[in-house]
Amino acid sequence: MRHNTLQTPAFRRTLAVTLAASTALALGACNRGSSSDGASGAGGGAKVGVTLITKDSTNPFFVAMQKGAKADAGKNNVKLTVASGKQEGDDQGQITAxxxxxxxxxxGILITPMSDGVNSAIKKARDAKLFVIALDTxxxxxxxxxxxFATNNRNAGKLDGQWAAAQxxxxxxVIALLDLFSDKIVSVDYNRDQGFLEGMGIDVADGKKNGDEAKTGKYTGGKGGDYTIVCNEAGQGAExxxxxxxxxxxxxxxxINLVYTINEPTAVGANAALKAANKTALIVSVDGGCAGVGSVKSGVIGxxxxxxxxxxxxLGMEAIAKIARxxxxxxxxxxxxxxxTGVALVTDKKADGVDSISSDDGAKICWGN
Structure with a gap:
């Protein structure tokens, strides 16, 4: 049985990992071209140069990541440079950074890699003795x-699928799958999509490829039933x-009565299209930003x-500073x-057998505005 209170196992696990990260720090002591210098802090020794490279500088997820890195730079005596692609899909922007x-x-470099198109540039950095840590992707x-350092995106997708099947x-x-890209292969994209299908109890073909599963058949999650996959469309992670x-x-x-979305901005855009067409559907997503948790509370996202x-x-900032010393x-x-780095399903509609926390609890540990 799933419970939506602060006493749930899922919430306690989430709180535990958050406290563990804080303890580790205590024990330890945007656009391309913009930078901020961390003041001397608990890191000790000479300042360590670190670049954080996100996919873009507008998605709330990456904005939160940038703010967190800037706040932690001083604690680790890091000189931080923040860079990003111009938008999702801008491999060259990341390569230049x-x-x-x-x-x-x-x-060192902290990077949310855009696609395998940046792999060769990452190799050059490692050949030059930079320590490279991927974040999120x-x-x-x-x-x-x-x-x-990342979410288990497969599990994130599975939680969505299990919840949807139960609902x-x-x-x-009748399913719409709103993915990230149609012209790039990115692990976060196929893991969330394929994880969702697995959570629904739908057989996937190639676990690293979106859109090659049978378009009709039976789903076995929840009480089970018939399914039809209408589409795999790329929304570029934007509203x-x-x-x-x-x-x-x-x-x-x-x-369509069920919509999987790669992230919450995509979910908000999907909801707008549904409203304009006078349609309703269950929408599931991934991220858990404060705006997204608000969308759960208001019923936009299930x-x-x-x-x-x-x-x-x-954790990435701390690791590079420690290794450099x-x-x-x-x-x-x-x-x-x-x-x-952990994941928790946020919903206000209980589903037997699916661990989750409520939107009120999710709001206490969310990120962004």
């Missing part, structure tokens, strides 16, 4: 970087992209898997090829 970090003589292959209560599922993608899906089939970008940035390298979570 990596090259700039090498030329500047930085000790594990690269493919995982050993492209030294380590990744359908055996009714047919306007989500709206356009949802409009395309509705044009194919106006009877459930969202909350992740923790501030923790990713904090001769400390030990961080280790991956047992059984995984990355360090799992």
């Amino acid at each position: 990596i090259e700039d970090a090498i030329a500047r003589g930085d000790k 594990p690269p493919d292959p995982a050993d492209t970087v030294d380590i990744t 359908l209560d055996g009714k047919p599922a 306007d992209g989500g709206r356009t993608a949802m409009e395309k899906c509705l044009a194919k089939n106006p009877n 459930a969202t898997a909350q992740q923790y970008p501030l923790k990713m940035a904090t 001769g400390g030990e390298k961080p280790q991956v979570t047992s059984g995984l090829d990355f360090f799992d």
Whole structure:
């Protein structure tokens, strides 16, 4: 049985990892071209040059990550440079930022890799003895970087799928899948999409490819039932992209009753398209920003898997500063090829067998505005 109180196992786990990160720090002592210098702090020794490279500087998730890194720079005596692509999909913007970090003589890079198109630039950085940590998006292959701090995106998607299947209560599922890209392969994209399908109890074909599963069949999650996948449309992780993608899906089939979205801006755009068409559907998503949690409370999003970008940035910053001063390298979570920073499903509609927290509890640990 799932409970939505501060006493749930899921919430206690989330709180525990947050406290663990804070304890580790206590024990330890945007656009391209913009930078902020961390003041001398508990890090000790000479300042360490670190570049944080996000996918863009407007998505609330990456804005929160940037703010967290800037706040932690002083604690670790880090000279921080913040850079990003111009928008989702801008491989070249990230490549340029990596090259700039090498030329500047930085000790390390924190990056949310856009796609495998930046892998060769990351290799150049590591060949130049920079320690490279991926945040949020594990690269493919995982050993492209030294380590990744990220949400288990497969599990995030599965939580969404399990919840959705339970809510359908055996009714047919007419599904729209609003992904990130259609022209790039990114682990966060296929892991959330495929995880959602697995949570629904729908067989996937290639676990690293979106859109190749059977378009009709039976889902086995919850009470089970028939499913139809109407579309896989890319929304680029943005609200306007989500709206356009949802409009395309509705044009194919106006009877969609379940919408998976790669993130919460996409979900908001999808909801706008549904409202304009006088339609309603269950919407599930991933992120858990404060705005997204608010969308759960208002009923726009049925459930969202909350992740923790501030923790990713904090742990990454601390790791590079420690390594640059001769400390030990961080280790991956047992059984995984990355360090799992945790996930909790936020919803106000209970589903038996699915751990979650309420929107009120999610609001206490959310990020962004």
